[in-house]
Amino acid sequence: MNFASDNIVGASAQVLQALSQANAGAMPAYGGDEITKRVKARFNEVFEREVSVFFVTTGTAANALALSSAVPPYGLCVCHREAHVIDDECGAPEFFMHGAKLAGLPGVGAKLTAEGVSTYLKGLSRAVKQMPPKALSISQVTECGLVYHPDELKALGDVCREHGLSFHMDGARFANALVSLGCTPAEMTWKQGVDILSFGGTKNGCLMAEAIVVFKPELAEALDYRAKRAGQIVSKGRLISAQFEGYFADDHWYANARYANRLARLLSDGLSELPGVRLAWATQANEVFPIIPASMDKALKEAGILYHPWTELSLPAGETIGPDETLIRLVLSFASQEQDVRKLLEIARSAAPRQAAE
Structure with missing residues (x-):
């Protein structure tokens, strides 16, 4: 009996069926196939607006590339001190941000509060010797199993707007948080100020499929190039996007x-x-x-x-x-x-x- 994680099991039957169907025949490579186009359109429906979607194979890649689009090499990303991005990714976010820094703050249950983040930001020096804050990253679900409610997300989003930060959500367990709250994907993200999302599928039924969902258009401008340099533009891209087709079908x-x-x-x-x-x-x-x-x-x-x-x-x-x-x-x-x-x-x-x- 293994309760170590939710990434120790294989893919669900429905996802595997979609993958098997996508495996047949020849299709354009590198995401130029019809399956990928359909799935990107499905993401627009899921989030009730037009979004930019980039498919990757791991949550580490999703987080690192998402943050690299929001934080320049001289910048600072604020997160919880136990956040996955700072504790469990071998420095990948900082590597892909080309030297930018993660600043970990305390918080009960691995949650950050708007008040705590605001106090920290206001206490930073504005001198050139201080790396300027450029993004806030939170985990939904947190590393201690808690969820941010929409009002908490909105308060954090307001702090980001006030201080000029991009707002990133690590949604490795996005679906678990969503059904816990009983809200829509839009209500848990962009409607509360989230700018960019690491959308997890692997922990909830996919074989190897994650997505970067971008709500703030300027953050999407260079992500194709960043993903290519990171080895995340997969030649048989339809086999990544097909997993999401099975994942979304019939609210699976x-x-x-x-x-x-x-x-x-x-x-x-x-x-x-x-x-x-x-x-x-x-x-x-x-x-x-x-x-x-x-x-x-x-x-x-x-x-x-x-x-x-x-x-x-x-x-x-x-x-x-x-x-x-x-x-x-x-x-x-x-x-x-x-x-x-x-x-x-x-x-x-x-x-x-x-x-x-x-």
């Missing part, structure tokens, strides 16, 4: 995300009922972050359940992890099995009384 992407979020809620509710267990952060999408007794952690591992320990850096004020406790992350996907969730709960339940007795 919504169904996948709802399923993963439902299982996360089932797991979260079950663990929260156990003695000695509490949640570090609320379960708002497809990730669960329980603080569990060390004996329960041991029992789960001995049963062969895979997951990751998690950092305490963004815990709420007053929350601490005791010497006999562990903070872990459990992730659900479109391919997770409900029987595995119930088995994990059964094992955790059997370990909880022993901890209480001790």
Whole structure:
């Protein structure tokens, strides 16, 4: 039973079917095919306006290239100190920004607040020795499983407008956040001031497909060239875009995300009922972050359940992890099995009384 991530499973059957159909015959290369044209038009429908779309193979490429379009080499990109762009991409954003810098700010649950970002920006020197801020990047869902609500996004967007920053969203789990909030893609992005989006598909059913969606036209001007230099203009481009065709068809992407979020809620509710267990952060999408007794952690591992320990850096004020406790992350996907969730709960339940007795 593997709860380590939502990128450990393969693609969904519907996406694979679309990919198989696109594989037949010969079509123009490098995105000149009819499938890619159809999918780009579909993105316009999804976001209720004309957008520029660039297909890439990884989330790292999407984030790094998106930020490179918004931040010059002498500029600064503000993000959370635990954001994927600063913590988990081996410096790729800074590499593709040609020396620009990421500045990580604190925030509970890996979320930034408009007030905190504004205070930081106002405190920066305007002297030439200080790299000027050029972009804000947030993760939706955050690295601690929380979602930004539309009013929070709007407040951050307003700060960006006030200070002349481009607003980037890392949407690796975009669909999970969307169904959690019950809003439209437009309401979660450009209507709140988001200028450029890393639109994730791989974690929610695609085999290897991500997209950079640009709402601010000037940010799209050089992205074709940046993507080519990064090796992200794929010759058989239809095999990337076809995955999105299967992904969007019949709202497949919504169904996948709802399923993963439902299982996360089932797991979260079950663990929260156990003695000695509490949640570090609320379960708002497809990730669960329980603080569990060390004996329960041991029992789960001995049963062969895979997951990751998690950092305490963004815990709420007053929350601490005791010497006999562990903070872990459990992730659900479109391919997770409900029987595995119930088995994990059964094992955790059997370990909880022993901890209480001790």
